[in-house]
Amino acid sequence: MLEYDFMRTAFEAGTAVSIVAGAVGYFLVLRNLAFAGHALSHVGFAGATGAVLLGVTPFWGLLAFTVAGGIGMGLLGDQLRGRDIAVGIILSLSLGLGVLFLHLYTSYATQATALLFGNVLGVSAESLRDLCVLGVVTLGALVVISRPLIFATLDPELAAAKGVSLRRIAVLFLVIVAVAVAEAVQIVGILLVFALMVGPAAAALRWTTRLRSGVALAVALAVIETWAGIALAYITDWPPSFWITFLSAAVYGASYRPLALLAGAREPA
Amino acid sequence: MSAVEFRSVALARGPRPILSRIDARIQAGEFIGVFGPNGAGKTTLLHAILGLLPPASGTIRVFGKPPGTERPGYLPQKRSGISDLRLRGWDLVASAYEGHRWGPPLLGARGRGEVAWALETVDATELAERPLSELSGGERQRVLLAQALLGKPRLLLLDEPLIGLDPRYQQSVVELIKQVQRTLGITVLLTAHELNPLIGLMDRVLYLGHGHAALGTTDEVITSEVLSRLYDAPIEVLRLNGRVVVVAAHGEVETEAHRHDA
Numbered sequence: 001m002l003e004y005d006f007m008r009t010a011f012e013a014g015t016a017v018s019i020v021a022g023a024v025g026y027f028l029v030l031r032n033l034a035f036a037g038h039a040l041s042h043v044g045f046a047g048a049t050g051a052v053l054l055g056v057t058p059f060w061g062l063l064a065f066t067v068a069g070g071i072g073m074g075l076l077g078d079q080l081r082g083r084d085i086a087v088g089i090i091l092s093l094s095l096g097l098g099v100l101f102l103h104l105y106t107s108y109a110t111q112a113t114a115l116l117f118g119n120v121l122g123v124s125a126e127s128l129r130d131l132c133v134l135g136v137v138t139l140g141a142l143v144v145i146s147r148p149l150i151f152a153t154l155d156p157e158l159a160a161a162k163g164v165s166l167r168r169i170a171v172l173f174l175v176i177v178a179v180a181v182a183e184a185v186q187i188v189g190i191l192l193v194f195a196l197m198v199g200p201a202a203a204a205l206r207w208t209t210r211l212r213s214g215v216a217l218a219v220a221l222a223v224i225e226t227w228a229g230i231a232l233a234y235i236t237d238w239p240p241s242f243w244i245t246f247l248s249a250a251v252y253g254a255s256y257r258p259l260a261l262l263a264g265a266r267e268p269a
Numbered sequence: 270m271s272a273v274e275f276r277s278v279a280l281a282r283g284p285r286p287i288l289s290r291i292d293a294r295i296q297a298g299e300f301i302g303v304f305g306p307n308g309a310g311k312t313t314l315l316h317a318i319l320g321l322l323p324p325a326s327g328t329i330r331v332f333g334k335p336p337g338t339e340r341p342g343y344l345p346q347k348r349s350g351i352s353d354l355r356l357r358g359w360d361l362v363a364s365a366y367e368g369h370r371w372g373p374p375l376l377g378a379r380g381r382g383e384v385a386w387a388l389e390t391v392d393a394t395e396l397a398e399r400p401l402s403e404l405s406g407g408e409r410q411r412v413l414l415a416q417a418l419l420g421k422p423r424l425l426l427l428d429e430p431l432i433g434l435d436p437r438y439q440q441s442v443v444e445l446i447k448q449v450q451r452t453l454g455i456t457v458l459l460t461a462h463e464l465n466p467l468i469g470l471m472d473r474v475l476y477l478g479h480g481h482a483a484l485g486t487t488d489e490v491i492t493s494e495v496l497s498r499l500y501d502a503p504i505e506v507l508r509l510n511g512r513v514v515v516v517a518a519h520g521e522v523e524t525e526a527h528r529h530d531a
Contacts, residue, residue, distance in 0.1 A: 032350065143373050151368030154354070154361050157345035158416070161319055164369045209400040211360040211374075 001234045006121055010240070013123040014226040016135045017183045018196065022222030023142060024180040025201035026215045027173065031153050034198045036073055036174065039087055040181045041193040043069035046094040048115050048185075049101035058115065059127065063182040065094075070178030074171030118189030118241040120230060131183055138179045145172050150211065187226065188241045196222060199248030206255035221251055270333065272297040272424055272456035273318055275482075278327035280313050286325070286480065287313045293475060293484040295458070297332075297423070300450050301484075302467045303460040305477030306500070311460040312346060314477065315426045318458070319343060332423065342422035344413055346429040346460075351401055351409065358397035358404070358412035362387060365416045387415040390449060407438030411445065418449070425450070427459040431466060439466045464491065465512050491515070 001007045028037050044062040051061020073080060080087065102112050114122065123131070142149075152159040152169045160166055184196045200221035204214045229244035236243075273295040280288040287310040295301055303311050316322040317329055320337025331339045351361065366380045376384065388394045393411045401409060410430055417425060427446065431439045447470045450457045458475075461467060464487070474490045476483045478499030483490045490496075491513055496504040500517070507514040 030354075030356075144371055147368060147370055147372050147374045150360075150374050151364045154351070154356070154364045155348070155368075155416070157347055158343060158365060159368060161316075161321060161343055161345060162340075162365075162369050205355055209355055209357040209360075209398075211356060214356075 001231070006123075007230070007234065009123050009125060009128050010120045010230050011227065013128050013131050014120055014187055014230055015223055016128075016132045017187050018222035018226040019219050020135045020138050020180045021184045021196045022200050022204075022219035023139060023215055024177055025197035025222070026204060026218040027142075027146075027149060027153065028177060029198060029201040029205055031173070033174075033177070034194070034202070035084075035087075037177055037181055037197050038194050039091055040066045040069050040073070040174075040178050041185055041190045042091040043094045044182060044185060045115060045190045046097040046101070048190075049098040049105075049112075052111055053101045053105045058111065059130065059182065059186065062115075062185060063179065066178035066182045067175055070174035070176075071171055074167070074174040077167060077170055114189070115185070116189050116191050117239065118185065118187050118192060120187045120226075120240045121233070123186060127186065131186060134179055134183060138176055138183070141172070141176050145169065145176075149173055188244055192241055192245050195245040195248040196226070199252050200225060203252045203255040206252075225251060270297050271295060271330070272299065272332060273458070274328075274330040276328045276330075278317070278329055279325040280310060280317050280322060281325040282313065282322075288477065288482065289480045291327070291482045293482060295456065295473075295475075295484075297456055298454055299472045300447065300457045300470065301459070301473055301475050302464070302471040303458055303475045303477065304462070304464060309477040310480075311477060312428055315343070315428055315458065315460065318424075318426060339424065340420060340422060341424040341426050342417035342420070344417045344425075344427045344430055346432065348413070351413075354401045356401060357399060358393065358401055358409075358415075359384065359388070361401060362397060362412060362416045362419070366419050383419055383421075384415075386421075387418040388412075390418055390453070391415045391445060405438065406434045407442055410434065410438075410442050414442075414446065414449070418453075421453075423455050425455055425457045427457065429460050429462070431461055431463070436466075439463075443467055443470055464515070468511065468513060487513070 028034055044066040047065025048058040048062035051058045148159070148164045149169055152164050152166050156166055180197065181193055184193045188196050201218040203221055204218035208214050208217055225244055225247040229247055230240050232243040233240035271294045275291045275293045278288070278291045279286065303314065305311055313322060317324055318331060318336055319341060329336050331341070363376055363380070363384050364374070366376055366383060385394070388397050391411050391414050393415050396404065396408050397412055397415070404412065417427070430442060430446070434442060443466050446457060446459065459467070468487060473485060474487050476490050476496070476499055479501045481499060483495050483499060491506055493504055493506050496506060496515060502517060505516045507516060
């Protein structure tokens with residue numbers, strides 16, 4: 001399958017995006033922000049479709065909206081806690097706006113499916129380059145803030161007492177999340193970002209209690225799930241997004257060790 | 270040399286005055302229990318010593334220097350979310366080592382040595398390999414105490430380390446703190462709701478109430494006269510087999526305060 005250009009590009013794009021999604025996702029889960037990632041991708045839908053309407057590449061519209069959303073969320077911080085109704089209404093408004101923009105720009109119906117459910121097999125050489133550059137920048141930024149980020153995540157009260165600005169860290173981190181989300185959308189689409197960012201990270205947190213091994217495992221799982229998803233899509237001709245979400249769910253399920261639980265249940269007490 | 274000195278210090282949170290005209294001198298190497306009803310200003314006082322809250326008036330000196338110069342070890346009261354983290358304690362302790370610096374979380378040999386020393390000092394080397402979510406309240410407090418010891422501080426500020434712990438864990442945590450204080454020869458300020466777990470182990474008592482403070486030995490401070498003045502209400506102090514019960518005219522002050530928070 002690697003004799004096809006589009007397959008090679010898909011594997012390369014999938015690798016670049018999964019590395020970022022796995023690493024960023026680990027901290028997302030550690031900070032109890034899994035849902036924020038989900039929310040940011042929805043906000044991006046209005047941006048991407050709006051960009052189509054304006055004749056701009058959808059990716060840049062998506063990125064602009066997710067980053068703006070990330071900054072907003074970071075600034076609001078704790079005020080967002082318990083506001084799931086307000087967040088949910090903004091989410092549906094973003095999707096609604098996206099539908100309107102698509103309606104106004106009638107010629108692109110396939111664009112909507114690609115945005116919502118991803119189209120890793122349709123990544124162009126040009127967007128592959130953009131994904132790689134953004135991926136390197138995002139990972140670099142994550143490394144630079146990782147030390148105070150970990151401190152502020154595990155121990156906000158003490159970190160604040162030692163002079164770490166919790167709000168600055170929150171905003172910087174959510175901007176990084178926003179870029180990672182925009183990248184992940186290229187692979188699995190707006191609705192399925194959870195599978196690539198949260199699934200591997202959540203499984204990694206269940207499998208290892210060591211922070212650095214956890215980040216490494218989250219990255220490895222994200223990359224493997226993406227590779228296997230693309231390969232299975234090639235073999236079965238089913239969509240890669242389906243396979244990636246399926247593998248993400250399977251790996252997360254396996255982290256609960258269902259076989260060991262079953263075996264344990266069968267043993268006499 | 271005095272570890273902490275307050276010279277007619279007034280503290281306020283925004284427009285709200287918390288403490289007024291505090292004069293107190295804590296000697297280096299002392300173990301001080303800080304008590305008082307909810308909202309009396311115990312945490313505020315620790316924040317002022319840390320340099321997080323400049324005094325509204327008066328002077329605070331920590332080892333002869335303005336607050337913020339010395340970096341005391343600090344154990345904050347509220348620890349959000351630690352108890353359901355499936356992360357080992359070692360990573361929690363290590364996160365505080367130079368945690369305010371930018372860059373990757375690489376500790377280097379010195380940082381790892383420091384973490385190992387802190388864990389060993391509180392006998393938590395093995396505990397720190399287990400996920401925080403699987404530790405009991407007392408065990409978690411032991412790991413957090415190691416975190417507060419990073420940087421080998423001369424002064425340790427512990428905000429309500431006993432809150433939410435079973436009485437038997439309370440006793441073991443207090444004894445551990447005492448042992449650490451004695452071995453390292455450091456000064457400890459510990460805020461608490463209940464006097465009894467600390468009687469016999471602390472050197473002196475700092476009692477806060479109604480904006481004022483009284484510093485002295487248990488026998489000097491925990492009296493009907495001093496407490497009635499601090500609470501601005503009639504208080505009785507009963508002593509039973511070495512334990513102390515503080516009773517207000519309308520009920521038991523301490524138990525109420527403790528239940529309220531637990």
